Amino acid sequence: MEIMRLVVAGTVGAGKSTFIRTISEIEAVDTDKAATDETALLKKKTTVAFDFGRLAFGPEMALHLYGTPGQARFDFMWDILIRKAHAYILLVAANRPSEFRYARQILQFMKQRVRIPMIVGLTHMDCLEAWDLETIKISLRQLEGKGHPPIITVDARDEASVAEALITLMQLLMQTREAAENSMNSP
Amino acid sequence: MSIKGTFSDFSLPEVFQFLEQGQKTGLLKLRETPDDRSAHPIVHFVWFYQGRIVAAADRADRRGLVKMLEKRGWITERAAEKIFAIYSTPTPMGLCLKAHGLIHPEQLHQLFYGQVIRQVCDLFQLQTGQFIFDPDANLPMAEMTGLSQPAVEVTLTALRSLKDWRALTEKLPLPDSALVSVTQGQPSMKLVAKEWQVWEFVNGNTPISTIAKQLRLPVDEVIRIAFRLIVVNLAEEVPVPFIEFEPVTEDFTLPDRAMFVQSEESMEESMEESMQRTDKVPVSQSFLKSLVGFLKTKV
Numbered sequence: 001m002e003i004m005r006l007v008v009a010g011t012v013g014a015g016k017s018t019f020i021r022t023i024s025e026i027e028a029v030d031t032d033k034a035a036t037d038e039t040a041l042l043k044k045k046t047t048v049a050f051d052f053g054r055l056a057f058g059p060e061m062a063l064h065l066y067g068t069p070g071q072a073r074f075d076f077m078w079d080i081l082i083r084k085a086h087a088y089i090l091l092v093a094a095n096r097p098s099e100f101r102y103a104r105q106i107l108q109f110m111k112q113r114v115r116i117p118m119i120v121g122l123t124h125m126d127c128l129e130a131w132d133l134e135t136i137k138i139s140l141r142q143l144e145g146k147g148h149p150p151i152i153t154v155d156a157r158d159e160a161s162v163a164e165a166l167i168t169l170m171q172l173l174m175q176t177r178e179a180a181e182n183s184m185n186s187p
Numbered sequence: 188m189s190i191k192g193t194f195s196d197f198s199l200p201e202v203f204q205f206l207e208q209g210q211k212t213g214l215l216k217l218r219e220t221p222d223d224r225s226a227h228p229i230v231h232f233v234w235f236y237q238g239r240i241v242a243a244a245d246r247a248d249r250r251g252l253v254k255m256l257e258k259r260g261w262i263t264e265r266a267a268e269k270i271f272a273i274y275s276t277p278t279p280m281g282l283c284l285k286a287h288g289l290i291h292p293e294q295l296h297q298l299f300y301g302q303v304i305r306q307v308c309d310l311f312q313l314q315t316g317q318f319i320f321d322p323d324a325n326l327p328m329a330e331m332t333g334l335s336q337p338a339v340e341v342t343l344t345a346l347r348s349l350k351d352w353r354a355l356t357e358k359l360p361l362p363d364s365a366l367v368s369v370t371q372g373q374p375s376m377k378l379v380a381k382e383w384q385v386w387e388f389v390n391g392n393t394p395i396s397t398i399a400k401q402l403r404l405p406v407d408e409v410i411r412i413a414f415r416l417i418v419v420n421l422a423e424e425v426p427v428p429f430i431e432f433e434p435v436t437e438d439f440t441l442p443d444r445a446m447f448v449q450s451e452e453s454m455e456e457s458m459e460e461s462m463q464r465t466d467k468v469p470v471s472q473s474f475l476k477s478l479v480g481f482l483k484t485k486v
Binding site (some may be wrong): 109113134 | 190192196205209420423424472474478479485
């Protein structure tokens with residue numbers, strides 16, 4: 001069985017749980033437990049809660065989706081989730097500029113720990129209060145150029161939109177792999 | 188499109204930060220919410236040209252600069268406006284007066300400092316209010332000295348002299364956070380000694396409280412220095428690692444950092460079991476292709 005772990009990170013109100021619920025074939029689990037060796041040691045100190053969803057697309061293939069803990073502060077669960085992830089999507093609510101700074105912190109947090117493919121998904125772009133794409137890019141310090149992730153618009157409630165976001169991320173994975181293989185094969 | 192929000196969304200230094208990063212030109216209007224709700228809100232104006240601050244005023248009639256000149260006894264309002272009217276092409280008031288020998292370059296700098304730096308310092312103390320940036324606003328030649336400064340440099344200067352930090356309390360980094368550099372190499376802007384000292388600890392691992400101990404400075408002071416480094420695009424606040432991890436040094440494009448996937452896992456394996464696994468092997472290309480194919484059926 002091949003399983004890929006995808007982390008859905010995001011700012012408050014960006015739609016992480018909805019994103020997972022929309023695409024998951026099982027009812028997304030909102031858990032307050034994570035009985036891992038690492039968490040067991042730390043569990044006494046805090047409550048762990050994150051969303052989990054799954055998408056099986058073959059007899060031996062499945063995608064697992066993990067939502068980062070809902071509170072607006074990082075904790076050890078973030079470290080555990082991201083270290084085990086193969087890729088992640090950062091969801092940012094375009095209508096909540098007060099959260100952009102936190103989104104930047106998430107990007108730095110991830111960058112510091114892993115180098116895995118990622119994209120930024122802007123949600124709530126249809127809201128009146130939503131900031132435009134260019135300004136959000138500036139606020140997130142993600143202007144066009146090398147090293148910056150693709151930024152897409154996503155409606156977390158819409159299955160087609162979520163699927164498109166995942167396709168973008170998977171295509172990034174494939175391009176990355178091809179580039180790595182080409183560089184290995186070149187003299 | 189206008190950029191708008193409240194001071195609870197963004198602190199003013201942060202607004203300046205992204206206006207500079209976006210190299211914006213236009214007018215930033217700040218509507219201060221008065222303590223007395225029956226009173227009229229006070230409006231402040233800051234003009235930008237390609238991310239640089241060119242003028243600031245607390246009045247809309249474009250007479251702020253001439254009033255400053257008159258107050259200092261350098262020239263009367265009437266004389267200044269007479270000279271200004273001579274110019275058929277848009278020219279900043281300060282440059283018009285300088286060209287006629289009515290004020291010296293040093294006076295021009297003093298005017299800019301008084302008009303921009305001091306006003307911005309006062310604006311940083313506004314606790315509640317709204318901002319709106321109008322990219323279509325014309326530059327106010329009558330309010331301009333002809334000098335300008337990058338917005339983050341104005342921020343740095345203003346924050347260094349800021350005494351009352353209450354308006355920024357919610358935006359300050361936490362004592363248990365660390366700082367990580369977001370600039371290539373060393374800072375190009377001029378930092379003061381204490382800022383350099385804190386900069387030495389911008390490694391993503393050292394909590395601000397520890398930096399304070401090491402430097403024997405009050406934690407509050409280091410927090411404020413850290414905030415300065417953040418809003419001038421030198422550093423970012425990050426949480427210190429909660430569990431031990433190997434710092435990332437390679438790019439994910441390298442084969443051993445390529446995508447990984449769990450193998451030999453049963454369909455029934457629970458989320459907890461999945462999370463317990465630590466071994467990772469590269470994902471197969473067929474896995475990715477199958478997943479993309481499957482997702483396309485949902486689009």
